[in-house]
Amino acid sequence: MSQRYTHGMTKRLVDIDDTLLAEATALLGEATMKDTVNRALAEVVAAAKRQALARRLRTMEGLDLADDSVVDNAWR
Numbered sequence: 001m002s003q004r005y006t007h008g009m010t011k012r013l014v015d016i017d018d019t020l021l022a023e024a025t026a027l028l029g030e031a032t033m034k035d036t037v038n039r040a041l042a043e044v045v046a047a048a049k050r051q052a053l054a055r056r057l058r059t060m061e062g063l064d065l066a067d068d069s070v071v072d073n074a075w076r
Helices: 018-028 033-059 068-074
Strands: none
Touching: 018 033
């Protein structure tokens, strides 16, 4: 799955575990190392955002729903 990126890209020289790269490529279904690495990074960021949202929903942190008056007025 090739993606179009809206942010800048920089060439980097990194050491990558070949076994992990092969596994990630197979799991993600990507054709190239570049697509695999970029997709893996995007998946990590998305997972972290989902976890943060789930935490906020569990704790009601920063949500109006933690305010009883908002909830009470929602049903009127």
